[in-house]
Amino acid sequence: MELTDATFVARARAGEGDAFRVLVERHSRALFRLAFRMTGNQQDAEDVVQESFLRAYKQLNKFDQRASFGTWLYRIAANCSLDLVRARKRRSEHVAAGVAENGESVDEIVTQLPAQDPTPERMALSGEVRERVIEAMKELSANERTAFVLRHFEGMKIEEVGRILDCQPGAAKHSVFRAVQKLRRSLEPLVTVRSE
Amino acid sequence: MNHLTEEELVLHYYGEVGESLRTERALEECEGCRDLYASIERVLYAVDAMPIPERSPDYGAEVWRRIAPAIPRRRNFFAGWLPAWEWRWAAAGLAMAALLVAAFYVGRNYSQPGSRRVTPTTTAAITDPQVRERVLLVAVGAYLERSHMVLSELANTDAKGKLDISAEQERAADLVSEGRLYRQTAELTGDSAVAGTLDEIGRVLLDVAHGPSEVSPAELERLQERLNSEGILFKIRVLGSKVRTEQINDAAPGANSGRRAL
Numbered sequence: 097m098e099l100t101d102a103t104f105v106a107r108a109r110a111g112e113g114d115a116f117r118v119l120v121e122r123h124s125r126a127l128f129r130l131a132f133r134m135t136g137n138q139q140d141a142e143d144v145v146q147e148s149f150l151r152a153y154k155q156l157n158k159f160d161q162r163a164s165f166g167t168w169l170y171r172i173a174a175n176c177s178l179d180l181v182r183a184r185k186r187r188s189e190h191v192a193a194g195v196a197e198n199g200e201s202v203d204e205i206v207t208q209l210p211a212q213d214p215t216p217e218r219m220a221l222s223g224e225v226r227e228r229v230i231e232a233m234k235e236l237s238a239n240e241r242t243a244f245v246l247r248h249f250e251g252m253k254i255e256e257v258g259r260i261l262d263c264q265p266g267a268a269k270h271s272v273f274r275a276v277q278k279l280r281r282s283l284e285p286l287v288t289v290r291s292e
Numbered sequence: 293m294n295h296l297t298e299e300e301l302v303l304h305y306y307g308e309v310g311e312s313l314r315t316e317r318a319l320e321e322c323e324g325c326r327d328l329y330a331s332i333e334r335v336l337y338a339v340d341a342m343p344i345p346e347r348s349p350d351y352g353a354e355v356w357r358r359i360a361p362a363i364p365r366r367r368n369f370f371a372g373w374l375p376a377w378e379w380r381w382a383a384a385g386l387a388m389a390a391l392l393v394a395a396f397y398v399g400r401n402y403s404q405p406g407s408r409r410v411t412p413t414t415t416a417a418i419t420d421p422q423v424r425e426r427v428l429l430v431a432v433g434a435y436l437e438r439s440h441m442v443l444s445e446l447a448n449t450d451a452k453g454k455l456d457i458s459a460e461q462e463r464a465a466d467l468v469s470e471g472r473l474y475r476q477t478a479e480l481t482g483d484s485a486v487a488g489t490l491d492e493i494g495r496v497l498l499d500v501a502h503g504p505s506e507v508s509p510a511e512l513e514r515l516q517e518r519l520n521s522e523g524i525l526f527k528i529r530v531l532g533s534k535v536r537t538e539q540i541n542d543a544a545p546g547a548n549s550g551r552r553a554l
Contacts, residue, residue: 120359121352128351129344138345146359154364154459175456183452229342230489247306254308261333262454269308276302287334 101165109156116156120149124168127173133245134177135184136234148173170250174242174260181238190230225286232282236275243268244275294318296325301332313505355519429539432474436532439467441527446500451509458505465501470495489527496524 101122107115131144140202151172152159159168233241239261246252246260258268296304296318303309304319318325348354442463449455471494478487480525496519507515 116363117356120356124352124355125347125349128347132344133342145355149355149359150362151456151459155456157462158458177452203408206382214415225338226341226343229339233342248339264515270299271305272306272308276305276332276336277298278307278338280332283335283338284331287331287338 102161105156105159105161105165106117108153113213114155124149126166127169128172128247130173130250131177131264133249134174134241135180136230140177140180141186144173144176144183151176161224170231171260174246178242180262181241190223199226201206225283227288228283236278239263239271240275240278243271244279247272294480296328298328298332301325301329304329305332305336305389351453355488375397428477429535432540434530434537435467435470435474436493436528436535438463439471439497440528440532442467443493443496443519443528444525446512446517447525451507451512454506454508455512456506457503461503461505464497468497468501471497486531489531492522492524493528496522 100120104115104118108119127145128141128150131141131148132138135141135144135229148169152169155172159165228272242261243257246257247254252260253274254265254268258265261268262273263271296315300309301313303311304315309315319329442460446457446460471490475487475490477492478484478490500515504511
């Protein structure tokens, strides 16, 4: 029978060196996915994963063993990502809206899409659309992006999102809405069925 | 009829709307609302296609290899057989024992005027003042080193947003009571300069331990300015260096067994 996270947390707290290693090995991949969705950058996501585990280890004595270690770890990773995304935003490193990384405009990408390419399945095959999604995500504010990733991809409840963002549920809900609204404005031209 | 707003439709998508029946009915009856909802769904499907770089199954082991050197050994050496709260009492007991050793040492060195100190020729190592002094020096040295680590982490942190310093606070709180014992010992032995420095270190650690666990960049900056203006880190380094020198002198053959200030 596989031992639970709680068992390894207790052992790590007791100073058993290998116990924390097991937790790292268990949760790294999921944490990377979250961090990548939050940061949109592979290297940043790697940094977030490492930083999150280090923070978790430092705060292990504060972890309430009745809670889920995974959720607690996710909260730390979300906060690490949030810090990083906010820092990035301040440095204004995001790509200007409407222009893809390779310099092509959204209109050019749209014209490259097959005329009968409206289904999500077909769209998922389009590398350009994927790139555009990444760019559209980068255009969100740090709070909007965090709220959206936690609600949309991680399926967290709005109250939990609010706790992570340190805001009221109403404000978290509004951040999710603003994120979808911005994504819709940005991606709508690509996903709308063209009737011609 | 009233159209549903974009916000209502987004929240409906995530099941966050209280009046879901009203929303369902509006979607059935209104083509405009249906179109808008379909547009939201299409965009969110497209977002689901966002590629995530795959990580190999042994990615966790790779992460561990990278972070393992940065993970400090947990300090609660006895935690394997003592619960956390008992460990704290054990630590306090050890610190008290160190104080008693120091007090005993002080008492022996401050003998009554005119009285003759009798030095037994055969004594167990633990009753040797030199050994006791060495124990105390090692303890003070370790205390200074840990204080320096906590405060220099705070001094060198560049916070962009709210910073969680709860881990540093916990370490600072542990150091406060320990430092108080060493300061009292220094006062007893008449080392007022050392007592003064330990007092200054203790006050900063106390403020860190009792401050908010999340600090804003401005609050962190104020703390960093204080550390700079009071030269706390420098003073810790100087005192630490003196302690190390004493340790070396004590360890040297034929070291003076008389009382020395730190």
